Amino acid sequence: MAHRVDHEYEYLFKIVLIGDSGVGKSNILSRYTRNEFCLESKSTIGVEFATRTLQVEGKAVKAQIWDTAGQERYRAITSAYYRGAVGAILVYDITKRQTFDNVQRWLRELRNHADSNIVLMMAGNKSDLNHLRAVSEQDGQALAEKEGLSFLETSALDATNIQKAFQTILTEVYHIVSKKALAAQEAKANASIPGQGTTINVAETSGNTKKGCCST
């Protein structure tokens, strides 16, 4: 059987895009991975998927991005996709107050289903529609600080901050993962000192950084 292994990246990070329906998650994904934007895109059913490889501090990182359906009914399906995700971008629409008010519900959703140290970012999308704005940038910033999330206002339409959003979250993930790898190495060094007897499962840690996010 043909088993091709993609050697073009060193890290594979799984990122999920979440938020109310119609806030522009799918267009953020298409802008980032294919540099495309479609004003009348279809609603997402279940999940959709795309990847892009980029450089983070000199390392090739492959971002595997899962774009989820926004409607409540799909939660039961989409929450399964949080498993193994190392980052999540929570999107709201700056022209629709309710999508911002629902951010809290999405955070709860993540806390219930996602990995506890998942890196979170909040994106106020559609910043090109400034004349229709219903959520001020300060409100977004304040909520982000309160919840400890990084925050950007984005526009998939004119591409503002789209690259930056992914670069930010992936860099943050990379830092956490490389710190973990370092800690694991130190632990290994310690463990090799005779008499100290603690078993540290190194394989598991390195597995998380290299591969395996996809198989959930």
Place this chain on the structure above:
Amino acid sequence: MYFSTNADRSDDEINMLRQISVDCPRTVPDVAFFQQAQVQKSLDVVLYTWAIRHPASGYVQGINDLVTPFLVVFLSEYLDESIDSWSISDLSSVNITNIEANCYWCLSQLLDGMQDHYTFAQPGIQRLVFKLKEFVRRFDGNLSSVNITNIEADCYWCLSQLLDGMQDHYTFAQPGIQRLVFKLKELVRRIDGDLFRGKPVSRHVENQGLEFLQFAFRWFNCLLIREIPFHLVTRQWDAYLAEGDALPDFLKLIDDRFVVQFQWSDTLQNLDFQELVMFLQHLPTHNWTYQELEIVLSRAYMWHDLQVGNLLSEVKAAYPMNAEEADARISLPEEDVTVPPMGDKQRKIVAVKEFELQSDGGFSTERGFPTVGQNSTLVFSFSFDQRKGELPPGNRFCYHKQGIFRILMLRQKPKGF
């Protein structure tokens, strides 16, 4: 009820309205006709009415897609030529209201049997995805290479699957049937060992860690509407509606064809996880013509016929006491059992003629369908592969797979609409 104000609506209803208004502009965005204001308004009316009358599920994204084939068929009565040149403003408001009512009625009929596709956690779809997975595993590879013994074994297996799927639709009162299902399952379990050898696609998919749910969910949720070009959708739906209650099962078979069709299985072999997901979520069907769709449908149909036909006679032979019950549960009339499974063209054409004669004086249809009077309008073209040529001019109707006709529509509003 559609025209009441927000003050009279519950929070759920307001949320539903909001969701529908988000999705209407995103319905078939690649066909300009759907962007016309009145078309969107009509979609909105139909969807909202359906949603509040089906509170167990309510509106779920993707159901908007399911109205579109009905809308196109009803509109084609008033609008000529290609959909690209249609303008809904050519219709009177009375006609539009009628069309909305018709679409509502059809949508309800279509979804009545599978509401659990859209309720919490969408168990109906999850079950179908599971079955599809099992099915691909079993029928992977070439049809012609499957020998008779395997087909028989597969038939037993499929019957148990078939009956399983109907637990939701019918009450399970007869212990005899339960025993039957159990016996069949046991039998299949014993044969399984032989059947699971060398089934490349499913093994590859499994090795890559890909879940069927990751690509087949939308297929079932939107009944594959999104997987083919829009101009082929009415043809696809002809086949669906002809399947009636057996639709979920038929869908499984069509989906199976999508996975194993056109050397895609070779393509799939060489893809890694990411490529697999992207391929299966964006199937290369945008250039499809009727021909490709016909192949998929007729293959699925063939499997279906083969299963149901063979199964019934098998079951009758093996368990004579339970034959009637088995028939009733699969809801096929007695005579169907004697129809050769691969289809007797001659016999079916005769059936068409009979129907034409009867339609003048009224024709009572099966459970759940209204009686058709003299002035009724029948919709959906009669078409199944080579039998297409038999379409009587002006009279369009639906063909049921074993010589029974189902009338899908008549010009009559549902009560209270």
